[in-house]
Each structure stands twice: as structure tokens, then as C-alpha cells.
Amino acid sequence: MSLDLHYIDGSPFARIVRILAREHGVVMREIELAEFPPSDSFLDINPLGQVPVMMADGVAHFPTRIAIDALLARVNGPAQGVAATIARPDHRTEDEQDLAVILAMGDALAAHHYAKWAGIGPVDRNRLGFDPAERNMVRALRTLDWLERRMRNGAFQSGHVSVQDIALAAFILWSESRGRIAWRGRAQMERLVGALEGRASFAATAPRPHQLK
Numbered sequence: 001m002s003l004d005l006h007y008i009d010g011s012p013f014a015r016i017v018r019i020l021a022r023e024h025g026v027v028m029r030e031i032e033l034a035e036f037p038p039s040d041s042f043l044d045i046n047p048l049g050q051v052p053v054m055m056a057d058g059v060a061h062f063p064t065r066i067a068i069d070a071l072l073a074r075v076n077g078p079a080q081g082v083a084a085t086i087a088r089p090d091h092r093t094e095d096e097q098d099l100a101v102i103l104a105m106g107d108a109l110a111a112h113h114y115a116k117w118a119g120i121g122p123v124d125r126n127r128l129g130f131d132p133a134e135r136n137m138v139r140a141l142r143t144l145d146w147l148e149r150r151m152r153n154g155a156f157q158s159g160h161v162s163v164q165d166i167a168l169a170a171f172i173l174w175s176e177s178r179g180r181i182a183w184r185g186r187a188q189m190e191r192l193v194g195a196l197e198g199r200a201s202f203a204a205t206a207p208r209p210h211q212l213k
């Protein structure tokens with residue numbers, strides 16, 4: 001039974017899976033892609049051309065949610081206070097929604113930052129009526145407000161560190177290293193990040209300094 005994770009240094013999506021593997025002591029080979037974006041040949045593995053991709057016994061698991069499921073399928077129970085499942089049986093819809101919204105916010109943040117890094121500006125009259133990059137930032141910040149209201153005691157679920165906690169912290173810390181966003185001032189999130197960033201699993205997967213052309 002083999003697990004191989006294709007990842008890019010710094011990718012917050014891949015970092016969620018890498019952190020979960022460390023917390024649960026799952027043996028998983030990590031294959032770092034040197035190119036960004038991933039090369040054309042990687043599109044044969046994931047037609048979306050994105051990481052993470054978890055190869056589990058030769059089968060490609062993507063996007064992130066599916067890679068997380070493939071990893072957690074190898075876990076027997078909670079370890080080091082970290083949940084082994086995404087949703088509590090009695091809060092299934094709420095927990096699933098929290099993770100889906102966090103991952104969608106990650107997509108918005110990435111789209112915003114890519115547009116800025118690419119230096120994209122207007123080439124024609126704006127017939128859409130809004131700036132998609134700015135819209136993605138509005139979406140991300142309003143989502144942070146919404147998530148803040150879903151949290152209690154600096155966590156999404158009581159009694160353990162949830163996948164949702166790890167995912168949100170991974171995106172916030174990505175923004176700290178790749179392009180700061182206005183996340184501070186939200187007490188629940190500050191508490192969450194403060195509690196998680198010192199864990200060994202976070203330290204071992206911290207992004208290296210960013211290399212832009």
C-alpha cells in the first residue's frame with residue numbers, strides 16, 4: 001500500500017495533507033515539483049495541473065479534498081488530539097460546509113495573488129464592471145468574517161484539532177509568507193493560528209522564501 005504526494009513548496013493546499021500525514025504518523029512519500037506551474041506532463045496525472053495529487057496505490061487523488069480523504073482512509077483514529085475524520089456524525093453538514101468554504105476561499109486567495117504577481121492590468125474596456133482579482137479578495141475577507149463566526153475557543157470543533165482548523169491556518173500562514181492579507185483582528189483566528197503554528201507538523205512544512213521571477 002503506497003502513498004505518494006506530489007506537492008509544491010509553500011502550497012497551502014498540499015500543506016494541509018502534509019500536516020495531516022505528520023500528525024497521524026502516516027508513511028507518505030513526498031515528491032516536490034520543481035516547476036511552477038506544474039509541467040505539461042503533470043497534466044497527464046491531474047488535468048487541472050494543480051497540486052496536491054495523492055497517488056494511493058497508483059490511483060491519482062485530487063483535488064485537495066479527495067487527497068485528504070485518501071490520507072484519512074489510512075488513519076485508524078484521532079492522534080495527538082487531531083481528528084481522523086472531517087465531519088462529526090451529528091454535525092455533518094456544518095463540518096462539510098466549513099471545509100468546502102475554507103478550500104473555496106483558498107482558491108479565491110490564490111487567484112487574487114496569481115493575478116497580482118502576473119502584473120495583469122486592463123487591456124480593454126471593462127465590460128464585466130468589476131476587477132476579478134479585487135472581487136476574489138473581497139470574497140476571501142468576507143469568508144474569513146463568516147468563518148470567524150463559526151468558530152468557538154479558537155477552533156471549529158470542540159475537543160480536538162480539526163481538519164478545518166489545519167486548513168484555515170495553512171491558508172492564513174501562506175498569506176503571511178506570500179502576500180499578507182487583512183486577517184488579523186479576528187480573535188478566533190488569531191487564537192487558532194497562535195495555537196497551531198508552533199506544532200512540529202507546521203514547522204516541518206513551513207514554506208521556504210518565495211522565488212518570483
Ligand SMILES: N[C@@H](CCC(=O)N[C@@H](CS)C(=O)NCC(=O)O)C(=O)O
Binds near residue numbers: 011014052063107110
Ligand atoms: N482547488 C484546488 C486548488 C489547488 C491549487 O490551487 N494548487 C496550486 C498550488 S497552491 C497549484 O497547483 N497551482 C498551479 C496552477 O494553478 O496552475 C484543490 O483543491 O486542489
